[in-house]
Amino acid sequence: xxxxxxxxxxxxxxxxxxxxRRNYIFDTIRKRFQxxxxxxxxxxxxxxxxxxxxxxGEEGDKLLFRILNSGDFLSKVPGDLLQAQDSxxxxxxxxxxxxxxxxxVPFARFVVQHRNELAFPFKRYQIQPVWRADRPQKGRYxxxxxxxxxxxxxxxxINECELLELIDAVFTDLKLKVVIKxxxxxxxxxxxxxxxHPDKVTDITVAIDKLDKIGREAVNKELLSKGISNEGIEKxxxxxxxxxxxxxxxxxxxxxxxxxxxxxxxIAEIEKVLGYLSESTLQSEVELxxxxxxxxxxxxxxxxxxxxxxxxxxxxxxxxxxxxLTGIFGMKDVSGVGIxxxxxxxxxxxxxxxxxxxxxxxxxxxxxxxxxxxxxxxCLSLVRKLRAEGIAAxxxxxxxxxxxxxxYANTRNIPFVATIGEDEIANNxxxxxxxxxxxxxSVSFLELMSAIQKNG
Amino acid sequence: xxxxxxxxxxxxxxxxxxxxRRNYIFDTIRKRFQxxxxxxxxxxxxxxxxxxxxxxGEEGDKLLFRILNSGDFLSKVPGDLLQAQDSxxxxxxxxxxxxxxxxxVPFARFVVQHRNELAFPFKRYQIQPVWRADRPQKGRYxxxxxxxxxxxxxxxxINECELLELIDAVFTDLKLKVVIKxxxxxxxxxxxxxxxHPDKVTDITVAIDKLDKIGREAVNKELLSKGISNEGIEKxxxxxxxxxxxxxxxxxxxxxxxxxxxxxxxIAEIEKVLGYLSESTLQSEVELxxxxxxxxxxxxxxxxxxxxxxxxxxxxxxxxxxxxLTGIFGMKDVSGVGIxxxxxxxxxxxxxxxxxxxxxxxxxxxxxxxxxxxxxxxCLSLVRKLRAEGIAAxxxxxxxxxxxxxxYANTRNIPFVATIGEDEIANNxxxxxxxxxxxxxSVSFLELMSAIQKNG
Numbered sequence: 001x002x003x004x005x006x007x008x009x010x011x012x013x014x015x016x017x018x019x020x021r022r023n024y025i026f027d028t029i030r031k032r033f034q035x036x037x038x039x040x041x042x043x044x045x046x047x048x049x050x051x052x053x054x055x056x057g058e059e060g061d062k063l064l065f066r067i068l069n070s071g072d073f074l075s076k077v078p079g080d081l082l083q084a085q086d087s088x089x090x091x092x093x094x095x096x097x098x099x100x101x102x103x104x105v106p107f108a109r110f111v112v113q114h115r116n117e118l119a120f121p122f123k124r125y126q127i128q129p130v131w132r133a134d135r136p137q138k139g140r141y142x143x144x145x146x147x148x149x150x151x152x153x154x155x156x157x158i159n160e161c162e163l164l165e166l167i168d169a170v171f172t173d174l175k176l177k178v179v180i181k182x183x184x185x186x187x188x189x190x191x192x193x194x195x196x197h198p199d200k201v202t203d204i205t206v207a208i209d210k211l212d213k214i215g216r217e218a219v220n221k222e223l224l225s226k227g228i229s230n231e232g233i234e235k236x237x238x239x240x241x242x243x244x245x246x247x248x249x250x251x252x253x254x255x256x257x258x259x260x261x262x263x264x265x266x267i268a269e270i271e272k273v274l275g276y277l278s279e280s281t282l283q284s285e286v287e288l289x290x291x292x293x294x295x296x297x298x299x300x301x302x303x304x305x306x307x308x309x310x311x312x313x314x315x316x317x318x319x320x321x322x323x324x325l326t327g328i329f330g331m332k333d334v335s336g337v338g339i340x341x342x343x344x345x346x347x348x349x350x351x352x353x354x355x356x357x358x359x360x361x362x363x364x365x366x367x368x369x370x371x372x373x374x375x376x377x378x379c380l381s382l383v384r385k386l387r388a389e390g391i392a393a394x395x396x397x398x399x400x401x402x403x404x405x406x407x408y409a410n411t412r413n414i415p416f417v418a419t420i421g422e423d424e425i426a427n428n429x430x431x432x433x434x435x436x437x438x439x440x441x442s443v444s445f446l447e448l449m450s451a452i453q454k455n456g
Numbered sequence: 457x458x459x460x461x462x463x464x465x466x467x468x469x470x471x472x473x474x475x476x477r478r479n480y481i482f483d484t485i486r487k488r489f490q491x492x493x494x495x496x497x498x499x500x501x502x503x504x505x506x507x508x509x510x511x512x513g514e515e516g517d518k519l520l521f522r523i524l525n526s527g528d529f530l531s532k533v534p535g536d537l538l539q540a541q542d543s544x545x546x547x548x549x550x551x552x553x554x555x556x557x558x559x560x561v562p563f564a565r566f567v568v569q570h571r572n573e574l575a576f577p578f579k580r581y582q583i584q585p586v587w588r589a590d591r592p593q594k595g596r597y598x599x600x601x602x603x604x605x606x607x608x609x610x611x612x613x614i615n616e617c618e619l620l621e622l623i624d625a626v627f628t629d630l631k632l633k634v635v636i637k638x639x640x641x642x643x644x645x646x647x648x649x650x651x652x653h654p655d656k657v658t659d660i661t662v663a664i665d666k667l668d669k670i671g672r673e674a675v676n677k678e679l680l681s682k683g684i685s686n687e688g689i690e691k692x693x694x695x696x697x698x699x700x701x702x703x704x705x706x707x708x709x710x711x712x713x714x715x716x717x718x719x720x721x722x723i724a725e726i727e728k729v730l731g732y733l734s735e736s737t738l739q740s741e742v743e744l745x746x747x748x749x750x751x752x753x754x755x756x757x758x759x760x761x762x763x764x765x766x767x768x769x770x771x772x773x774x775x776x777x778x779x780x781l782t783g784i785f786g787m788k789d790v791s792g793v794g795i796x797x798x799x800x801x802x803x804x805x806x807x808x809x810x811x812x813x814x815x816x817x818x819x820x821x822x823x824x825x826x827x828x829x830x831x832x833x834x835c836l837s838l839v840r841k842l843r844a845e846g847i848a849a850x851x852x853x854x855x856x857x858x859x860x861x862x863x864y865a866n867t868r869n870i871p872f873v874a875t876i877g878e879d880e881i882a883n884n885x886x887x888x889x890x891x892x893x894x895x896x897x898s899v900s901f902l903e904l905m906s907a908i909q910k911n912g
Contacts, residue, residue: 005785006504008500008504013500013566014499019497022498036850040475040479042478044464046464046467067523067524067555073543082539085538276832276836376732380732398577
């Protein structure tokens with residue numbers, strides 16, 4: 001009868017401390033999203049497969065979780081397919097719905113479907129889980145949260161500026177040191193042209209995107225394998241090795257790409273964004289990085305990526321501009337730009353650095369020991385008063401041994417324990433133990449309140 | 457190419473206003489959960505089907521959404537099953553995971569799986585969506601949120617008292633008038649014994665649970681059809697028609713059930729809970745309702761249900777005590793009690809009564825009109841200052857026509873629009889329009905701030 005309970009691989013339970021810490025991250029990001037004028041939306045976990053399929057490449061299609069149709073689903077599959085046990089073909093007939101793979105495609109679908117109810121430019125944020133049938137491994141899960149902010153319906157570079165400021169504000173709030181890397185897809189396109197392979201922008205960007213991970217030699221090897229000429233690869237090297245501050249990088253680049261309108265356009269866009277930022281006081285460095293490509297070929301302008309400076313981990317936030325995201329659903333010429341925070345990686349970074357604020361995992365401020373019926377009633381009324389003041393408080397519900405009650409307070413990380421026996425009731429006093437120091441003193445109700453407020 | 461986008465039936469998109477209003481409900485409930493010492497947990501959307509199957513009855517099993525196995529899933533199904541197109545049997549082989557159907561079973565699974573990491577009594581709350589392949593209809597969705605709070609590992613009736621106070625506090629916060637109905641499964645069991653059918657507690661409670669909906673005559677008919685004797689049904693009538701306040705109902709009941717230990721026990725439990733509550737100042741009436749059964753046969757003690765008083769709708773919150781929820785996963789004798797808020801119904805009630813606070817749907821406080829490059833920069837720096845003060849503000853990103861920019865502010869429900877041209881920059885002033893009144897005046901930055909704060 002009794003089963004040994006477990007959960008599907010690649011998924012996770014979150015204990016109270018973990019959930020509270022995750023909420024600290026979500027709340028920090030959400031607060032900034034709102035302050036910058038982004039509005040929340042939510043979309044269903046399940047989308048029609050017709051919405052999802054073909055949007056993430058062949059590999060992505062395979063990673064979709066599909067929902068088995070209800071009822072007599074096999075009757076809709078031709079017998080010969082079943083007999084041949086052709087899973088790939090049958091899948092399309094057994095399932096019409098799938099779990100969302102990211103928040104971007106559902107967002108595009110949402111914008112098209114609700115276009116008449118929305119104010120454009122539409123600034124939305126969305127914090128929801130996504131699902132991928134990826135092979136689970138350390139730091140990669142089958143269910144994880146994305147925290148996205150996008151503006152669609154505006155091609156102003158003020159949006160890029162604002163998103164960069166927003167990123168800086170979030171990581172400043174989280175007390176994490178980061179570098180914000182930017183690039184522009186137009187520059188990458190111009191470089192492809194410059195080295196004589198204008199048709200290979202994707203191959204080239206995918207390869208140079210790996211520079212950090214695999215090194216220059218391996219990147220060159222990959223470029224060669226993709227059919228880039230030796231001459232082209234050689235022409236690319238100085239660009240990959242550009243040094244100095246943003247201004248000097250842009251200067252060198254302007255020389256290299258002098259004859260490319262697209263290239264100069266990309267350079268001008270970056271300069272304009274940096275100009276908007278010139279009067280803002282960012283905590284993080286914004287660094288032009290020409291090797292930043294983010295492999296996503298729907299980006300058409302700015303490319304953004306954030307790296308933590310204190311630990312080695314992949315990007316913890318990224319984004320960019322896309323000129324035609326809603327086109328796949330029939331709404332053309334709507335430019336957008338957006339970013340996505342990787343909450344799970346941010347969690348890992350904060351944990352490694354031990355940088356979660358203590359309050360993030362604390363709920364109840366004071367536990368009232370339970371001595372018996374008479375004391376219970378007295379404690380209950382004090383707890384009611386505290387709660388009315390917005391202070392989280394509990395009476396231990398059972399008349400258990402003192403040791404057990406104190407151990408409960410300890411495990412729960414409750415900072416104060418109040419003991420009230422007959423004497424205390426008679427004198428209207430509270431014996432208050434501060435759990436961190438172990439000190440104990442007799443206090444009035446008001447003194448209890450102020451001790452808690454001082455500690456908070 | 458262009459598909460007409462849609463979402464699966466029974467699911468919903470939430471626009472910014474709807475999401476903000478839903479968050480208002482979730483935040484109100486969450487705040488109270490925390491104040492009362494409940495800690496948050498989260499569990500995965502997908503559970504192993506072995507965890508879910510058999511927990512919700514045969515009907516429930518059919519309503520589970522199953523996730524098609526990845527890879528070559530058909531190869532795991534015997535050919536003859538496929539040939540016979542036996543969907544029911546094949547389902548078990550095509551899918552190993554399902555979407556959670558409620559938060560209670562995942563919670564029981566969580567408690568058993570993490571028993572060594574938790575402090576008992578364990579007070580947890582959980583606010584997450586659940587999925588049911590129900591036939592969609594008005595007010596019934598295939599994806600909806602549950603907001604649950606439970607205590608396990610304590611049989612103290614202080615927990616019942618606290619949950620009732622919590623319910624009252626939440627609905628007071630939401631400015632909704634409700635009645636909180638309570639009953640006790642032990643009384644129902646004793647009544648079944650009293651009318652001569654101790655083995656038919658479930659049939660009896662399911663029938664009398666419908667009293668409100670179908671009336672006494674139909675209930676009696678159902679009781680008869682379930683094999684209850686005419687004599688038994690007759691004995692039950694006075695109990696179903698009990699009138700008066702809680703004390704007089706309990707008094708009558710004590711006479712009827714005088715010879716039943718179980719019955720007297722149930723009565724004593726209710727009296728104890730009402731006793732705990734005697735010093736609390738509830739806004740809502742707590743009413744003993746013997747026809748309250750909630751059809752869930754895992755309840756063993758208290759039964760709780762909340763009805764809105766101002767609109768006709770089903771229950772908007774419910775719960776009760778269960779003595780052996782974790783037993784199905786091999787952890788015996790852990791008593792628990794919990795409640796669940798129906799956020800979707802609460803939303804409908806608040807909407808019908810037009811009782812969402814205006815702030816719930818407001819984000820940005822002031823929009824800065826975009827006149828051109830020079831003005832942009834000036835506005836950007838003012839927006840930065842406002843955000844640093846915690847005030848949500850935006851610059852309209854594009855140099856669009858004034859009419860379009862004002863219309864944006866209108867649609868977004870932004871209360872103030874600031875216009876800054878060359879003159880204003882030169883004089884360090886802001887032309888501020890209050891959107892509700894249409895009045896316009898020249899103000900300083902500090903006056904702008906105080907206008908916004910006054911309005912907030």
